Amino acid sequence: xxxxxxxxxxxxxxxxxxxxxxxxxxxxxxxxxxxxxxxxxxxxxxxxxxxxxxxxxxxxxxxxxxxxxxxxxxxxxxxxxxxxxxxxxxxxxxxxxxxxxxxxxxxxxxxxxx
Amino acid sequence: xxxxxxxxxxxxxxxxxxxxxxxxxxxxxxxxxxxxxxxxxxxxxxxxxxxxxxxxxxxxxxxxxxxxxxxxxxxxxxxxxxxxxxxxxxxxxxxxxxxxxxxxxxxxxxxx
Numbered sequence: 001x002x003x004x005x006x007x008x009x010x011x012x013x014x015x016x017x018x019x020x021x022x023x024x025x026x027x028x029x030x031x032x033x034x035x036x037x038x039x040x041x042x043x044x045x046x047x048x049x050x051x052x053x054x055x056x057x058x059x060x061x062x063x064x065x066x067x068x069x070x071x072x073x074x075x076x077x078x079x080x081x082x083x084x085x086x087x088x089x090x091x092x093x094x095x096x097x098x099x100x101x102x103x104x105x106x107x108x109x110x111x112x113x114x
Numbered sequence: 115x116x117x118x119x120x121x122x123x124x125x126x127x128x129x130x131x132x133x134x135x136x137x138x139x140x141x142x143x144x145x146x147x148x149x150x151x152x153x154x155x156x157x158x159x160x161x162x163x164x165x166x167x168x169x170x171x172x173x174x175x176x177x178x179x180x181x182x183x184x185x186x187x188x189x190x191x192x193x194x195x196x197x198x199x200x201x202x203x204x205x206x207x208x209x210x211x212x213x214x215x216x217x218x219x220x221x222x223x224x225x226x
Contacts, residue, residue: 033214042218043158043201058213090157092214102148102160103214 002026006091006106013081013113021076021109023091031094032074033058033103034066036087043090049074081113117141120202120217127224131192135220137185137202144215147178149187150201152219158201161187192224 007022025032033048035058045058047066055066063085065077074093078085088110092103120137127133139147147164162169164176164185175188185202202217 035214035216040218043214043216045213045215048213088155101146102150102163105157105159107157 004091004093004104004106006089006109008109009107010110011112013078013111015081015083015113017081019078019081021078021089021091021111023074023076023106024072025074025093025104026072027093027095027104028071029093029095029104030071031096031103032068033092034064034074034076035090035092036060036085037090037108038087046076046089078111083113085111086113087111116217117215118202118204118217121220122218124221124223127192127222129192129194129224129226131224132188132190133192133222134189135187135200135202135222137187137217139183139185139202139204139215141204141206141215142180142183144204144206146205147185148203149174149176149185150203150216152199152201154198161200189222192222194224194226197222197224 004025030051034046035043037043044060049055049068052071088108090108091106094103095101118139149161150158151161152158162171164178168177173190177186199219199221201219204215206213
C-alpha cells in the first residue's frame with residue numbers, strides 16, 4: 001500500500017519555467033489537496049478536490065493550476081515559476097471530510113525557483 | 115483573523131514532564147478536528163482525531179470545547195521521541211467541506 005506518492009522530491013527551476021508536481025494515491029480517496037509550507041507561515045491550501053472532475057481554489061491559488069481527471073491523480077501545475085513559489089509542497093488525501101477521517105500526506109516536493 | 119490559532123511555543127520540557135497545547139478556531143460550523151505531528155522536514159502525520167467527548171490514546175489526551183471553539187492536547191510522561199511540531203487542524207463545512215485549516219504549529223523539544 002503506497003499511500004500518497006509525490007514526485008519529484010526535489011526540483012530547481014528557473015524563473016519563468018513551468019512544471020507539474022505529481023500526486024497519486026492508491027487508497028480510493030475522494031478528497032485531495034495541495035498545500036505549500038513556508039517558514040513561519042504554516043501550511044496554506046493551494047487547491048483542493050472533492051472528487052474526480054471537481055476542483056476548487058484554496059487560500060493561495062494564484063500561479064497554480066490543477067485538474068482531477070481520475071480519482072487517483074491530482075497534479076499541480078506551475079504556469080510560470082517565480083522565486084515566491086520556492087516552498088515545500090505537500091499533497092494530501094482523505095476518504096472523506098466527514099466523521100473525523102484524517103488526511104494522509106505525501107512526503108513533499110522541495111521546490112527552489114532561481 | 116486566522117482560522118486556527120495556536121500557542122506559538124516553543125516548549126522545552128524534560129523527559130517525563132506533562133505538557134499541554136492549546137488551539138482556538140474561528141468557524142463555529144467546523145466539523146472535524148485533529149492534531150497532527152510534523153517532524154523536521156517531513157510530512158505532517160495524523161496524531162489523533164478530536165471528539166466532542168474528549169479522547170485518549172496512550173499518553174495523549176485531546177479535548178474539544180465547541181462552545182468556546184477551543185481544542186487542547188495533553189502529553190503525559192514526555193519522551194525524547196515526542197520532540198516535533200504539533201499542528202492543530204480543523205475542517206471546513208458546507209461550501210468549504212474539502213478544506214483543512216492548519217494552525218502554524220507548536221514546537222516541542224523534550225530534553226533528557
